Amino acid sequence: NAGVTQTPKFRVLKTGQSMTLLCAQDMNHEYMYWYRQDPGMGLRLIHYSVGEGTTAKGEVPDGYNVSRLKKQNFLLGLESAAPSQTSVYFCASSRAGRATEAFFGQGTRLTVV
């Protein structure tokens, strides 16, 4: 099993460009999450989803949009990229409920110039 797969692994954007990060999981997990990781800031939750067709805001949602049209996919969109969005983005998934571990993808390193 592939687990959680993120596409792409690396990307360089110019300020103002848009892009979509794709997260796919093959574990039939209900919950999916997008985090960003910056030096000294740990993992900050951007948006999350507790099921197909549902999304919710996390700690740092501004400048991002998400969609969960299919249970196995969770898309993170940047409509107008800014240098402050330079970061490593991690997607994670877990079974439903609060007592379940999260499985992480390999990460996407995004640089906005």
Add this chain to the structure above:
Amino acid sequence: GQQVMQIPQYQHVQEGEDFTTYCNSSTTLSNIQWYKQRPGGHPVFLIQLVKSGEVKKQKRLTFQFGEAKKNSSLHITATQTTDVGTYFCAGHMNRDDKIIFGKGTRLHILP
């Protein structure tokens, strides 16, 4: 807002010394999870604690959950070079489905 605070941010230890990282929440947690991220890698789940006062061990790692379910600790006995990485605690706040991570403790091992 809801916060999970973790200290220290960095720790350098000689190989063979012990290491402890602490996690504190501003609100009661329904559970606490610990993850390890190797340099250049992604976070990997280590363990979960659910009960008040719970203690769990994994070889040289000892995890504790506080009586009030607001704090937790990870203790590594006799560190080895394979322990290098960043250790994160993460918690679900009561009545909330989202997982909030601490900022992590980066462990460096000096040979």
